[in-house]
Amino acid sequence: MSAVVEVKNLRKIYDDVEAVKGVSFRVEQGRCFGLLGPNGAGKTTTIEMMEGLIEPSGGEISFFGSPLNKESLKEIGIQFQHTALQDFLTVGETLDLFGAFYPNSASKQSVMEMCNLIEIENRRHQKLSGGQKQRLLLALALINDPKILFLDEPTTGLDPHARRNFWDLITKIKQQGKTVILTTHYMDEAEYLCDDIVIMDQGAIIAQDTPSRLLNQHFSGAIIRLPIENLGSLDISEFGRPFGHHHVDIDAKDVEVSISNLLEKGVKLDGLQVKSANLDDLFIKLTGHQLTEAKKS
Numbered sequence: 516m517s518a519v520v521e522v523k524n525l526r527k528i529y530d531d532v533e534a535v536k537g538v539s540f541r542v543e544q545g546r547c548f549g550l551l552g553p554n555g556a557g558k559t560t561t562i563e564m565m566e567g568l569i570e571p572s573g574g575e576i577s578f579f580g581s582p583l584n585k586e587s588l589k590e591i592g593i594q595f596q597h598t599a600l601q602d603f604l605t606v607g608e609t610l611d612l613f614g615a616f617y618p619n620s621a622s623k624q625s626v627m628e629m630c631n632l633i634e635i636e637n638r639r640h641q642k643l644s645g646g647q648k649q650r651l652l653l654a655l656a657l658i659n660d661p662k663i664l665f666l667d668e669p670t671t672g673l674d675p676h677a678r679r680n681f682w683d684l685i686t687k688i689k690q691q692g693k694t695v696i697l698t699t700h701y702m703d704e705a706e707y708l709c710d711d712i713v714i715m716d717q718g719a720i721i722a723q724d725t726p727s728r729l730l731n732q733h734f735s736g737a738i739i740r741l742p743i744e745n746l747g748s749l750d751i752s753e754f755g756r757p758f759g760h761h762h763v764d765i766d767a768k769d770v771e772v773s774i775s776n777l778l779e780k781g782v783k784l785d786g787l788q789v790k791s792a793n794l795d796d797l798f799i800k801l802t803g804h805q806l807t808e809a810k811k812s
């Protein structure tokens with residue numbers, strides 16, 4: 516498959532912080548590619564270098580086989596985490612305004628249909644709900660009919676219903692053949708949307724592949740989750756790894772065998788859960804800390 520974007524040994528150093536420590540990956544045509552990681556992992560810095568917004572300290576970025584340049588930037592649409600919009604403009608007027616910046620913009624009607632904005636075309640920006648604002652920001656990112664769409668934490672702050680709606684929109688956009696590159700720290704979002712993922716922690720890549728290959732590679736069978744007090748004075752590391760402060764996760768190739776072993780050792784089974792592994796579990800396994808909390812070091 517052809518790479519629409521390729522990043523090689525990309526680095527960014529801010530004064531005393533090495534925010535991105537030599538990352539390399541390829542994004543393939545028509546795929547949804549996710550950059551995952553906790554706060555401070557270097558996701559935004561990486562994506563902003565790819566968008567041409569900040570200068571790398573080292574490494575290479577190429578679009579369609581050529582180094583990042585003004586022409587390649589015409590092929591991208593960016594949905595920023597925050598965009599200052601004029602409160603007194605309506606949804607339709609905002610799209611007209613942004614469309615006028617581009618010689619070859621997409622039709623306003625098609626973008627409004629795609630992003631479910633038709634019914635609120637005449638509503639002023641200040642009257643929009645969080646989900647509606649996010650859909651307008653997505654429409655603005657699509658107004659130049661880009662081949663590659665960048666989304667930086669697109670559903671942060673949205674309620675669960677608005678998040679699901681947004682995911683459906685992204686799926687529709689992908690079906691049009693566009694390549695989507697997103698950052699998120701929501702693992703369910705990545706599992707739902709992404710074909711390929713890169714997991715970053717402290718500026719470096721700690722895993723990259725498709726979500727299902729990564730899960731198959733690191734887990735076989737199920738995870739048994741138990742309240743930590745069930746272990747009594749037994750050593751957690753003998754069984755598995757901590758999940759938060761109150762639970763222990765135990766990898767179980769065969770759940771029945773694992774439960775018999777636990778009973779033999781005198782472990783209580785109250786509050787036992789059996790679950791399949793997800794990307795959150797993978798992150799904890801790889802780093803020893805949860806995705807929602809950056810490593811304190």
Ligand SMILES: Nc1ncnc2c1ncn2[C@@H]1O[C@H](COP(=O)(O)OP(=O)(O)OP(=O)(O)O)[C@@H](O)[C@H]1O
Pocket residue numbers: 529530532533534552553554555556557558559560561700
């Ligand atoms: N302009 C800057 N000047 C100095 N340090 C910066 C700057 N921007 C980011 N950093 C630092 O670089 C590191 C990576 O930040 P970055 O915003 O890329 O992480 P992130 O994974 O996107 O996190 P978040 O999910 O919180 O947005 C952090 O330690 C951050 O404090």
